[in-house]
Amino acid sequence: MTTSRDEQKKATREAILEAARQCFEVEGYEKASVRDIARAAGVSAGSVIHHFGSKRELLxxxxxxxxxxxxxxxxxxxxxxxxxxxxxxxxxxxxxxxxxxxxxxxxxxxxxxxxxxxxxxxxxxxxxxxxxxxxxxxxxxxxxxxxxxxxxxxxxxxxxxxxxxxxxxxxxxxxxxxxxxxxxxxxxxxxxxxxxxxxxxx
Missing domain, CATH: 1.10.357.10 (Tetracycline Repressor, domain 2)
Structure with a gap:
């Protein structure tokens, strides 16, 4: 059960990273918002902050x-x-x-x-x-x-x-x-x- 939770956490983190890469590349760092990244990753904005703390940390x-x-x-x-x-x-x-x-x-x-x-x-x-x-x-x-x-x-x-x-x-x-x-x-x-x-x- 713990392994499954860890795998899910890792998958969410990877999805956020990939979404951020795409958003930063297409929209630019300044224009891309945490909400945009969350939407692209299929998670909540709170989940993005939970995993990375801030947009700069995510960058x-x-x-x-x-x-x-x-x-x-x-x-x-x-x-x-x-x-x-x-x-x-x-x-x-x-x-x-x-x-x-x-x-x-x-x-x-x-x-x-x-x-x-x-x-x-x-x-x-x-x-x-x-x-x-x-x-x-x-x-x-x-x-x-x-x-x-x-x-x-x-x-x-x-x-x-x-x-x-x-x-x-x-x-x-x-x-x-x-x-x-x-x-x-x-x-x-x-x-x-x-x-x-x-x-x-x-």
Whole structure:
């Protein structure tokens, strides 16, 4: 009985999240109301507030959960070396998540920069996961001899994260239609001096 109640609660929560994603994307965050979202989800406005507390909390939850799942998928793609191709595949997978709901993504990007706790920590944790994933791939590249042994993989991952957010902001502002390519070009330039084959003339 408890399991059934928990499953129903989870199903209601998922229905509200999906309705919110659609309403925010179609109507915009400011225009979409809790009542609109409740109607689309087939629940009461009180149920929306019960599950999420406020419309802003619901905004954070909508894309955050999409990104969590997408990032987990991206970090476990298992794309074959070289490193540049692995990073490009991972980046494209993540940016596709933003691209599915561009209007919502742009709003959330702006809001997340000034998010208060606990969301600030949650968004930082996502960035740290991304950094850790790239650092791990770079470490593998060093071990197989693709990168020079003295390469600081942590700094390389920090450079990637910088390129990633630069491209994300450029895309959000309408300045670049293919953020993955922008990251890839920047990473290619960065990796050029770290590649062992280039240094040894191989």
């Amino acid at each position: 954070y939850a909508t894309l955050f959960e999409d990104l969590e799942a997408t990032m987990s998928e991206a970090l476990s793609l298992g794309t074959s070396p070289p490193l540049a191709g692995q990073i490009e595949a991972m980046t494209r997978h993540i940016f596709a998540c933003y691209g599915r709901r561009p209007r919502l993504s742009r709003v959330l990007l702006k809001e997340s920069l000034f998010a208060e706790e606990p969301w600030a920590s949650r968004f930082r944790a996502q960035t740290e996961r991304l950094h850790g994933g790239v650092e791990g791939l770079a470490g593998d590249a060093v071990r197989r001899g693709e990168l020079l042994p003295e390469v600081d993989t942590r700094l390389l991952a920090m450079a990637y994260v910088s390129f990633y957010y630069f491209a994300l902001l450029a895309w959000a502002q309408g300045g670049h239609e293919d953020p993955t390519r922008l990251v890839s070009v920047q990473m290619a330039q960065h990796l050029r001096g770290l590649n062992s084959a280039r240094t040894t003339g191989g």
